[in-house]
Amino acid sequence: MIPEFVNDSNIWKNIINGLSSLSVVLHEHGINIRHMGLIRSLHCQMCKEKEYYDQIQKILLFEIVARTLKQMFRMCLRTTALRAKSASDVPFKNCSTQFLNLICSQENESLFWSETLPSQVFKRFGSCSLRSEERAELRYQFSLNRLIHRLTRDCGITLDLKCVEEMIGHSFEFTRGDIESVEPKFRAMFTTQHAEGQLYALLSMKRENQQRDPEIVKRLSQNSIERLEKAVKRFPSDVDTRHSLSDAHHTFACACQREKCEENVEDIINFHFKRARELRSSDVRCSISNVSHKVATLGIVLNKLRFKQHSGLVNDIVDFGFNGNVVSYDVFKREKGKSMYFLPLAINPEHFERSENILMQEIRRIYSGGECTAERILALVGTAMNRLVVDYVRSIRRACLSLLSIKPQQYHSKINTNDRNTGKKKCRR
Numbered sequence: 001m002i003p004e005f006v007n008d009s010n011i012w013k014n015i016i017n018g019l020s021s022l023s024v025v026l027h028e029h030g031i032n033i034r035h036m037g038l039i040r041s042l043h044c045q046m047c048k049e050k051e052y053y054d055q056i057q058k059i060l061l062f063e064i065v066a067r068t069l070k071q072m073f074r075m076c077l078r079t080t081a082l083r084a085k086s087a088s089d090v091p092f093k094n095c096s097t098q099f100l101n102l103i104c105s106q107e108n109e110s111l112f113w114s115e116t117l118p119s120q121v122f123k124r125f126g127s128c129s130l131r132s133e134e135r136a137e138l139r140y141q142f143s144l145n146r147l148i149h150r151l152t153r154d155c156g157i158t159l160d161l162k163c164v165e166e167m168i169g170h171s172f173e174f175t176r177g178d179i180e181s182v183e184p185k186f187r188a189m190f191t192t193q194h195a196e197g198q199l200y201a202l203l204s205m206k207r208e209n210q211q212r213d214p215e216i217v218k219r220l221s222q223n224s225i226e227r228l229e230k231a232v233k234r235f236p237s238d239v240d241t242r243h244s245l246s247d248a249h250h251t252f253a254c255a256c257q258r259e260k261c262e263e264n265v266e267d268i269i270n271f272h273f274k275r276a277r278e279l280r281s282s283d284v285r286c287s288i289s290n291v292s293h294k295v296a297t298l299g300i301v302l303n304k305l306r307f308k309q310h311s312g313l314v315n316d317i318v319d320f321g322f323n324g325n326v327v328s329y330d331v332f333k334r335e336k337g338k339s340m341y342f343l344p345l346a347i348n349p350e351h352f353e354r355s356e357n358i359l360m361q362e363i364r365r366i367y368s369g370g371e372c373t374a375e376r377i378l379a380l381v382g383t384a385m386n387r388l389v390v391d392y393v394r395s396i397r398r399a400c401l402s403l404l405s406i407k408p409q410q411y412h413s414k415i416n417t418n419d420r421n422t423g424k425k426k427c428r429r
Contacts, residue, residue: 005029006042012056022063030045030289035122036064044128044131062142064129066150068121072214073099073155077182092182096157097159100174103151111390113214144172193231194241201248208251214259239285246279285326296328297355299344302384329358341366343384 005026006012015019023033031039041059047053059194073096080095104111118135123141135139145167152159159167163178204220230247235241253272256265285292331341341362366380 001029002031002035002039003042003046005031006039006046009050012052015059016052016055023057023184026348027182028291030291030297032124034066036060037125040064041126041128058142061130062147064121064125065117065138066147066154067141068117068124069103069147069151071124071398072117072120073151077155089182090176093176093179096179096182097174097176099146100151103148104174105174107428131336157181158183193227193234194238194244197224197226197228197231197241198244200227201251204251204255205247211258214255217255217261218252221248221255224248225252246276249276249279251303276320286326286331288316288325288327288335291328291330293345293347293351296330297344297351297358298326298328298347299342299355299358300325300384301332302329302341302343303339329355343381 011020011025015022015025026033026036026039039262043053043056043060043192047056060081076099077092079092084091094303114136118130118138121129122327148167151157158180160180163174165212166172199222201224204217204224208217208221225245225248228248230242231241233240235236249272253269253276256269256272285295286298289296326345329342329344332340335340342358343362344351344358346352346355363380
């Protein structure tokens, strides 16, 4: 996986031109950030004669050093927080000042750049991340201003404007007055909004399933939508948040359908149903590599496929195994067996055009040695789509039963009061 990534020149062109983020691209291809040192080493060995070689090496080196400094500084802040005996921010400002001065220190004044930092780089990214000649001149490989700007942004340090203007070159000494504030940084700032929105969404879904007052359902759904929209804006790639927001829009539309007393209610219902569909289908990802459908071709894997002879209109009744997961074609190719077949999904027109050749190729594989008629293709695709729908409906049914403590209506007459209470307690747990 990593050598293929390193050899892909289009990826590096997008990163150099600022069209893609290095960390995002790595995650999209299923590669952990800790392998960045290995990527840099392989790129040095395999792509020395290629275009943009020096530029790519500097980008990787800067990212490695910047992430190492961030982790070192956070460890210093944690140590300071454990030792601090008051709620004052003075100890954290002092810690920030000392750490920034270490970065700006001269080589003859400190062993930070020659020993401390390289050892931490090796610990996090491996010994292959730095070459011996780079270690000796590591301090002069890139602009310190850029490095400090990245560190202050990632760690929540706000510098005085005058300090920022005067901070030029490789020699600068910070004082405590140069640090305006040190504030905590969270990786997922949307967590609170997501949790509140999820709660309101579950409450609204429960009342909608119980056919309660539509006004209450609409108000709960609206509260959920407001919070989850904020969460999606702050972290648009989070699939769980998008799906929760989709459920909230769907519940709101269902409540409007039951009420139907407002003007232009059909437009409102159509808008919320459309928004729910968009949120569900706009960012389908591979369940294994987490790569988006915008980058790769996604589909389902059929295994143990066999045909049963039938005398009706369609000659073949198809039976197969299916685990319900969506995977990318690249993942399928790595794990492909003789009895495994890939059926791409038509997520949108562009994705369908991209996957049409793969679909025909897999159909030929399935019917190799036999007659590939339109009748048989219809049986195959129709049965697969039917299984998808059935599995999806069953999963929704199970989710409703477990989250909302709802029992199927047809079983109510058979369940006595004690069993019903016991079942509710289990579902709540």
